Amino acid sequence: MSPRPSRPPVLDLIGRTALVPLHFLDHGVTIYAKAEFLNPSGSIKDRLALTIIEDAEQRNLLRPDSVILECTSGNTGIALAMVGAAKRYRVHILMSEGASVERRHLLRQLGAEVQLFAAANGYATGIDLSRKMAAEDARYFLPNQFENPLNALDHEQHTGREILAQMEGRVDAFVAGYGTGGTLTGCGRALRAALPNVRVFAMEPAEAAMLSGEMPCCHSIEGVAGGYVPPLLRQAKLDGAIKVSSADAIAMTRRLSREFGLLVGTSSGANVIAALRTAVTMGPASRVVTILCDRAERYYSTKLFGN
Numbered sequence: 001m002s003p004r005p006s007r008p009p010v011l012d013l014i015g016r017t018a019l020v021p022l023h024f025l026d027h028g029v030t031i032y033a034k035a036e037f038l039n040p041s042g043s044i045k046d047r048l049a050l051t052i053i054e055d056a057e058q059r060n061l062l063r064p065d066s067v068i069l070e071c072t073s074g075n076t077g078i079a080l081a082m083v084g085a086a087k088r089y090r091v092h093i094l095m096s097e098g099a100s101v102e103r104r105h106l107l108r109q110l111g112a113e114v115q116l117f118a119a120a121n122g123y124a125t126g127i128d129l130s131r132k133m134a135a136e137d138a139r140y141f142l143p144n145q146f147e148n149p150l151n152a153l154d155h156e157q158h159t160g161r162e163i164l165a166q167m168e169g170r171v172d173a174f175v176a177g178y179g180t181g182g183t184l185t186g187c188g189r190a191l192r193a194a195l196p197n198v199r200v201f202a203m204e205p206a207e208a209a210m211l212s213g214e215m216p217c218c219h220s221i222e223g224v225a226g227g228y229v230p231p232l233l234r235q236a237k238l239d240g241a242i243k244v245s246s247a248d249a250i251a252m253t254r255r256l257s258r259e260f261g262l263l264v265g266t267s268s269g270a271n272v273i274a275a276l277r278t279a280v281t282m283g284p285a286s287r288v289v290t291i292l293c294d295r296a297e298r299y300y301s302t303k304l305f306g307n
């Protein structure tokens with residue numbers, strides 16, 4: 001392998017994403033969407049991957065023979081694999097067999113090893129497995145996206161502040177789904193620190209509305225609500241949760257492609273529906289921000305593309 005570059009240039013493409021206004025003339029409102037799919041590996045998770053790996057480097061937790069090991073629904077794995085490839089670290093990903101096959105292909109294309117676990121018990125199975133593997137082999141480094149405070153902190157210091165600057169300090173509500181809860185907790189904190197009256201809402205699948213006190217069940221909004229209320233989200237101050245069905249999420253994701261030219265994944269459609277409902281309730285002049293989390297290309301084999 002060639003020598004490790006100090007700061008590979010691809011990593012400078014992470015963050016500072018555009019924020020696009022989406023005019024819904026049929027509802028008389030505009031939604032402001034942070035285009036996180038523009039990050040180099042195609043999702044919001046590039047931010048977390050870079051921050052956690054560079055923090056580990058600074059704390060001498062990564063050595064040339066280290067293996068970055070993470071349990072992920074896919075996007076964090078792809079992001080870690082991309083940053084790992086650029087920085088020449090080995091990456092080993094534990095992924096639910098329910099995650100789309102395209103994600104496996106992308107991980108392998110980036111040189112990562114992929115290990116699948118049964119989807120039935122949600123993320124907890126994979127998290128337990130990663131802990132067991134790390135306890136048995138000191139070469140494994142666990143980014144631990146579900147508990148690592150850097151996850152929410154990075155969104156507070158970067159994503160959230162970018163939103164504030166791009167919206168010129170005028171935001172009435174922020175709406176986002178949760179996987180680890182990092183985005184919602186971190187952006188929510190940054191917005192609340194600047195705007196005491198801002199409202200922060202979680203989007204959750206109607207079929208797995210755990211914040212609303214319901215049992216998790218099967219849904220098709222990949223990347224969110226993995227059968228688990230994540231620890232980072234327990235610290236978040238929320239004004240409520242908005243339930244979106246998988247069918248509505250898919251319909252809106254298709255609409256975003258066909259009417260707005262945005263090739264994004266299903267959680268982006270779900271976020272936009274939740275933001276749209278919020279904006280309709282708050283009125284035509286409201287400024288509601290949400291996240292377009294990832295690209296459509298990783299969903300070819302899912303219901304989004306009619307399979």
Ligand SMILES: Cc1ncc(COP(=O)(O)O)c(C=O)c1O
Nearest residue numbers: 178179180181182183223267293
């Ligand atoms: C497609 C997609 N949407 C939304 C999220 C939620 O992000 P967070 O983990 O910051 O809660 C994720 C997380 O993996 C994701 O992959």
